[in-house]
Amino acid sequence: MAAGKGGSKPSKEAKAAEKAARKQASKERRKQLWQVFQMQRKEDKLLLPLMIGAFVGITVILVVIGLLVHMQWYLLPIGLVLGGLVAFIIFGRRAQKNAYARMDDQPGAAWWVLDNLQGKWRPTQAVAATAQLDAVHRVIGLPGVVLVAEGSPHRVKSLLAQEKKKTARLVGDTPIYDVVIGNEDGQIPLKNLQRYLTKLPRNIDAKRMDLIEGRLSALATRGGPALPKGPLPGGAKMRGVQRTVRRRS
Known part of the structure; x- marks a missing residue:
């Protein structure tokens, strides 16, 4: 005893x-x-x-x-x-x-949104970047692979095209979506990014997501300055607010 x-x-x-x-x-x-x-x-x-x-x-x-x-x-x-x-x-x-x-228009803003996604999303920060803090982030989800670019439009266009080409070699026929964050024609405003992602069709399952994630992990992140995880000091606080609101609602 x-x-x-x-x-x-x-x-x-x-x-x-x-x-x-x-x-x-x-x-x-x-x-x-x-x-x-x-x-x-x-x-x-x-x-x-x-x-x-x-x-x-x-x-x-x-x-x-x-x-x-x-x-x-x-x-x-x-x-x-x-x-x-x-x-x-x-x-x-x-x-x-x-x-x-x-x-809006601050470096790291798109990543702040992606890092707060709820559900079966697997974001990776700055898979490609420039010294001017332009970046392409990658998100793997049920729609497939989504490449999200933020920064100067004329610089991220080529950066996004290169990353999409590299990604396509590894994911086969898995759909690849690309989006540029901004307020001009053909771009997605930052405030609408989460809504855009959630409205994409479901094309793959969790098993396929695991396979794609394993393949893409071999892609080396292009050298460049590390982007902040959010442009505002209060980013972490807002994340707590969002999660608390979801729990209580």
Whole structure:
């Protein structure tokens, strides 16, 4: 019995450590959310009116409905929770929109979006790059291979063509999509990049993705300066906001 008790002690310590880690992570998320909220509130004068309006409006509507059906005390807490959720979603979306606006035309902006993709996407940063911080990023997903270029249009055009040619030699008949980030004709605005990727057709399965990833790992990254993982210091904070919004919605 003594041995059994002795053997269970590390398990309790491990559980305590895990609980402490979760508590610390939760504390960090709340801190990040508060910092982003304060920053967004200063830059977005409509944020608080919209959040308060959504919270109060939804709560009042449900209370009124409750009064009509004599269930006001039942619908009141539902209204408070639903109103708070909608207010939080408004905050997350406006903060994300503001982040896209601030990142536009900055080196590393496209990678910041790709690095935050949800689902079965496997992004690789700067598989080709120039000294001027132009870059081509690669994403493997169910549509196939997507090459995303950012930087000066006249420089990334040739960079993208070279990378597409190298990729085609290794992936066979797997579809290859290429896109240039920008606001000119034929380009995809940064804010629409994620939507563009999610609307692509599904052409391959996970097994094929593994095979392609293995083949493309042999492609050496062209030498050049390392790009930042996001042009804004608050990039990591925005990532936390997006994930928290998804969990709570």
